[in-house]
Amino acid sequence: MAGVSIGSLYQYFPSKEALVAAVIDRHTQEISEVTRKALVKAAALPIEAAAREFVSVAIDGHRVNPKLHGVLAEQIPHVGRLQNIEALEQEGYALVRAYLEAHRDEIDVADLDLAAFVLVTVVEALTHAAVLRRPDILSDEKADRFVDDVTRLLVRYLGAS
Template sequence: MVETLLDATARVLTREGYDRASTNRIAAVAGVSVGSLYQYFPNKEALVAALVARHNREMLALIRAALEEAGTRDLDAVMRELVKATVDAHLVDSALHRIFAEQVPRMGQLAKIEALQRETFLLMRGYLEKRRSEISVRDLDAATSICVTTVEALTHEFVINEPDTLAGDRDRFIDEVTRLLMGYLVPAGAKGVAPPRRSLKG
């Protein structure tokens, strides 16, 4: 039932957009009544929040799996897998992802749309910490934040706003972004340099 409602919500959101997605319409598409909907979700916000949470779980699962698989390989491989997985994650349901990004207001419970990024941050930070010595960057938190934000933004841009470009050149895109990250984390000619101490956070 909950699943049915979430599926219906996703369909209505992608087909009609956020403001045409009334609870009545969602219930109708789900083949249930509004009353039933409100037995499982206290309000519309909670319904959409649950859908966001489900979608984020699906995306995060891909990223976590990719990082775990590449966890033992070198830094370049890890970053490449991060980018690849992020692309795949955006392709899970890119239409829905676009609606979340462009139309769903990030307030109240819905503010946690970016929770995905926070969890990715923690995952990534763990892997970078293990390879601390290979990285010539002062502050690991700042570096992690920069990497995660960059990958997310570029992937989003290319999957959501330039899908044609990506379709034929997925590997080229991955190469490019990986190079961007590696050039930042490991500047050529600075390999093995001891990281300085100043911190961006404090």
């Protein structure tokens, strides 16, 4: 009926959960590809440029497949925080943490762990909400303003204003 029959599906995936996991894996990997290079590149940039790159890449990541991303963001907690997502998250977290350490003397925050948490959470939440709930904010004529705003938010938070 819808391209493949139930039976065929279960020849390739042992369970529905496995199927969903595979979909998530693919999506995660697509995001990884878009993301990783940019983040590594950002690691070598000064704070303002790195922040901007971080924001841009987060937007791009969320734009890979917004509809699927939205559905997954709803469903994943039920599946139980899939390992690959967790891993991607941890990787991003570690990169940010490492960046902060490398720029310790230019940064004015007391607790780098807390700062990493704040940065990752803020950028993820803002880009996620913008892409999925306020697409107007990312329209061609407004997107730059959004990136500018969030970049400034990050830079000033780090005390590098």
